[in-house]
Amino acid sequence: MLRRLSDLITGQKEALAEGSPADAAALRTRRDAARAARADADRAARQAEAGLRTLQAAPAAVPAGALWAYRPLSWCDAALPAAHVGPENGTKISPDLALFHDCPLAEITLRQTLALPAAPARFALSLDTLRFRGSFLSLVLSLPEDQVTGIGLRDVLRLTLNLTMSAETRLYGRLNLQQGPNTAQMLAEFPPTEGSTTEVAFDLAYGHLRDMPLERIWIDLMVEEPAMRRLTFCDLILSRHARAEL
Missing domain, CATH: 1.10.287 (Helix Hairpins)
Structure with missing residues (x-):
């Protein structure tokens, strides 16, 4: 041909x-x-x-004992565009990931890069900030609808990061669980990285949920004091685990 x-x-x-x-x-x-x-x-x-x-689209490695694991598209599929310079609040990075902030000058660069050969994911995501005069900066991961089905009070959701930082800062994960008009929230701080890996777990038994299906789940990955820092997220995996019954 x-x-x-x-x-x-x-x-x-x-x-x-x-x-x-x-x-x-x-x-x-x-x-x-x-x-x-x-x-x-x-x-x-x-x-x-x-x-x-x-x-x-390399599937996420399922941790031992997990029911499933989900790696967002930005770490397994090429993004178009690959870089966002001065992104607006709410900029979509991929169908399941967006960047939110309130920095008036938006001195921010978010760039997808090829991962190192030995890395588990195909791509990495680098976040660079210069002067930051806003009050918040977060990456928001929205879990696909087909993954939300069946999640309930007997589950634990675990968010695992593999990252490097140019300077240490505190990271938080906020889990949002929507049921009808109500949204429950759970907040956790990531512990200092052991090597390059850190994680938080959300036990939904403590999420003040009603005994009814969840409609939507999203996670805010929040960066405290992001000014003059580079964070490279080499991988991000959300996994679902059955809660141990006492």
Whole structure:
């Protein structure tokens, strides 16, 4: 198919170089053949792109004892655009991730980069801030609807980060659980990293939930004093565990 397209292009160039006239029928035949070859090339490109996305979408490794684990798209699929400079409040990074802040100058850069070869995820996410005159900065992860189904009072949700910081700062995770018009919240501070990994766990038995299905779950990953810092999130995994019954 690619050889056919190349031959068509070569033939067109030769005809133009010779300056030889061509009748309408010959030109229509050449045009139709070129369009067919282009359609084949576009189809091959789409198939190759789909294959690359499949390879890039590395599933999260399920921790021991977990029911499932979820790695957001920004760590397993190429983002377009790959970088956001001076992002507005509420900027979407991927369908399941957004950046929120109230810094008036938005001296912030958020960039997706290829991960190191030995890293568990395909990509990493770097957050750079200069002067920060706002009161909050957070990445907000929205759990897909199909993952929310079945989560309830007997579950523990664990958020695990693999990251590096240019300077130490405090990180918090706030779990938001929506049931109808009500939203329950649970707040936890990430302990200092052991190496590059840290995590928090949310026991939903203490989430003041009603005995009814959850409609939506999202997590605010909040950075305290983000000014003049670079945080590189090498991986982020949310996992679901069954609560131990006493």
